[in-house]
Amino acid sequence: MDKLNGKKVLIAGATGGIGTQTARLLAGSGADVYLTGRKADALLRLADSLSVPHGRCFVADLTEAPAVSRMAEDITRQSGPLDILVNASGIGIIKPLEQLSLEEFQQTLQGNLTAAFLLVKAFLPGMKEGKKGLIINIPGVLGKVPMAGAAAYSASKYGLVGMMQCIREEVKRTEIRITNLYLGGVDSPFWDTIDLRVQKERMIRAEEAARAIWFLCQQPLSGVVSEMVLQPFNHQAI
Numbered sequence: 001m002d003k004l005n006g007k008k009v010l011i012a013g014a015t016g017g018i019g020t021q022t023a024r025l026l027a028g029s030g031a032d033v034y035l036t037g038r039k040a041d042a043l044l045r046l047a048d049s050l051s052v053p054h055g056r057c058f059v060a061d062l063t064e065a066p067a068v069s070r071m072a073e074d075i076t077r078q079s080g081p082l083d084i085l086v087n088a089s090g091i092g093i094i095k096p097l098e099q100l101s102l103e104e105f106q107q108t109l110q111g112n113l114t115a116a117f118l119l120v121k122a123f124l125p126g127m128k129e130g131k132k133g134l135i136i137n138i139p140g141v142l143g144k145v146p147m148a149g150a151a152a153y154s155a156s157k158y159g160l161v162g163m164m165q166c167i168r169e170e171v172k173r174t175e176i177r178i179t180n181l182y183l184g185g186v187d188s189p190f191w192d193t194i195d196l197r198v199q200k201e202r203m204i205r206a207e208e209a210a211r212a213i214w215f216l217c218q219q220p221l222s223g224v225v226s227e228m229v230l231q232p233f234n235h236q237a238i
Contacts, residue, residue: 003218004026004029004031004217004218005029005030005031006030006031006032007030007031007032007083007217008032008075008079008080008081008082008083008084009026009031009032009033009034009082009083009084009086009217010034010035010036010075010082010086010123011023011026011033011035011036011086012036012037012062012086012087012088012089012115012119013037013087013090014035014036014037014043014046014088015037015039015042015043015046016037016088016089017206018088018138018183018206018209018210018213019088019089020046021206021207021209021210022086022088022210022213022214023035023050023052024050024210025207025210025214026086026213026217027050027052028050029214031084031217032056032079033050033052033056034052034056034057034075034082035047035052035057035058036057036058036059036060036071036089037059037060037089038059038060038061039059040059044057055078056075056078058071058074062089062111062115062119063110063114063115063118064118065118068115068118068119068122069122071122072122072123076126080126081126081127081129081130082126082127082133083132083133083134084133084134084135084136085120085123085133085134085135085136086136086213086217087115087116087135087136087137087138088213089115090111090112090115090156091107091111092108093107093108093152093153094149094150094153095149096148096149097151100151100152104152105151105152108152108153108155108156109152109155109156109159111156112153112156112157112159113156113159113160113163116137116160116164117163120135120163120164120167123135124167124171124176127171127174127176128171128174128176131174131175132175132176133176133177134177134178134216134217134219135164135176135177135178135179136179136180136181136213136216136217137160137164137178137179137180137181138180138181138182139157139158139160139180140157140182140183140184141182141183141184141229141231142154142157143157143158143160143161143180143182144182144229161180164178164180168226177224177225178224179216179219179224179227179228180227180228181212181213181216181227181228181230182227182228182229182230182231183204183209183230184204184231184232204230204231204232208230209230212228212230216228
């Protein structure tokens with residue numbers, strides 16, 4: 001749709017299942033897409049498949065403040081403030097508390113909360129200067145409802161929700177929109193490293209999750225979608 005033509009969009013976590021599909025949809029809709037991820041080969045392959053210049057690709061650890069700051073400076077230097085920040089990055093560690101180490105707990109907070117903080121801190125000033133912009137985070141349903149074994153993951157996602165609610169109060173006199181997307185189980189590589197029996201065939205497909213993000217990138221001028229819940233048919237508990 002023409003609402004995305006020329007929009008400057010950063011997709012964090014672009015090499016993940018949801019991030020890759022989102023990049024394809026947004027680039028195909030005319031957005032000027034910037035991509036960041038940890039895997040250089042996968043990132044450049046994705047960029048080439050979308051005809052995205054390599055200068056718009058950033059291999060970065062989003063938990064490292066200097067790396068995020070350099071990326072923000074480079075993007076701003078290239079094209080000015082972002083129009084849309086899509087944070088599809090994150091990690092998942094699902095295990096009972098007795099089996100959860102302090103290192104794993106801290107790693108989860110770093111990957112899902114600190115990284116989001118650093119991204120917003122780096123790109124929000126440019127949006128504030130123009131008094132407009134859109135920030136989309138994906139807390140997932142575990143940022144809204146609890147699940148056994150998800151103490152670390154839910155702590156990080158509940159924290160993300162609380163942080164963004166507070167930031168929303170800071171920008172409420174601007175046209176900066178903040179949206180939380182609560183996804184249920186998504187059939188993506190997220191589950192590949194989790195020791196949990198799941199039925200991936202009954203999950204939301206990654207391309208459908210990406211379509212929800214694509215939709216959220218085209219919000220009406222007169223309103224804001226503060227949150228969206230998308231979950232499989234067999235998870236209609238909330």
